Amino acid sequence: MTRGIRMNMRIIRRAAAVAAIAAGSLGAQSPARVSLVPNYQPDSHLFYAVTIHADIGPQSTLDTDAEVDMHILPGASLGNFEAELRFTRFHTVVKADAASQAALSAQVADTDKKAVSMAPVHVRSTTGALTLVSRAAGADYDQPVEMLEELARTDELPSGPASVGNQWTRQRSEPIPQVNFSLALTLECTLKALDARTATLQVHSFGSSPLPPGSLPGSDQMAAQGLVAEPTVSYDTDATVQYRVPDAVLEQTNATTHNHMQIRYVGPSPDAHTSEIAINSTSTVKLEKIVPGKS
DSSP states (O other): OHHHHHHHHHHHHHHHHHHHHHHHHHHTSOOSOBOOOOOOOTTOEEEEEEEEEEEETTTEEEEEEEEEEEEEOTTOBTTEEEEEEEEEEEEEEEEOOHHHHHHHHHHHHHHHHHHHHSOOEEEEEETTEEEEEEOOOSGGGHHHHHHHHHHHOOTTSOSSOBOTTOEEEEEEEEEEGGGTEEEEEEEEEEEEEEOSSEEEEEEEEEEEEEOOTTOSTTHHHHHHTTOEEEEEEEEEEEEEEEEETTTOOEEEEEEEEEEEEEEEEESSTTTOEEEEEEEEEEEEEEEEEEEOOOO
């Protein structure tokens, strides 16, 4: 009798274990659809590691290692937040030919210094639309400010529930401060993969446009020589972007970007010619840690 009771108890325990495993498996099943709406914890800090490798033409490379502190301000709610972003680390290594090394290194070192010393960039995001509230003034800060703004953007997220394979399109304006122009970009977004924890998006961003006449630095001097510069710029980026499913917090981005400028100089021969400038880069953004708010 006792042996029979023990046997029955073993059977019950095994059945309970199998049921628990099955329940856990069911709970971990991938959702068929997901709604990705940012839901940041107010007063929290998100720390991101950023790496960028850029090839500028055939003879110069830049390797940047940076860290960003993204402080979500009090009052954040589902789909809406304000944040202050700053660099806690920003360092770039330059490799160039002998003619360019010194000048490029000095320029990059100045940007590195300004990036970590500038005032935080204050942004507001409302249902995917990003507004720049405040930033350090001056063209010298344009590049690091733009990098911080990019980290806070959420416009590539779907506007409603999405399933794997769903596609949507967004429009974005990419500023080019050096020539006082903004390039219209198209973002083609696809939900590529989905599990219980992570949603993976594929985002293709592209745009091309002539620049306004006289927008290039030195245009007045060239015009005095009878030369007119007709520049055209194009941007093309492919990115794989991962978001946490529960709160749509950015986890990681891997991107490859091709920026190209063609300048056609129109004027008396032999000065008339066409020049090409290409900047190709790869970048990663990875969430390192989240420090919860005090409230």
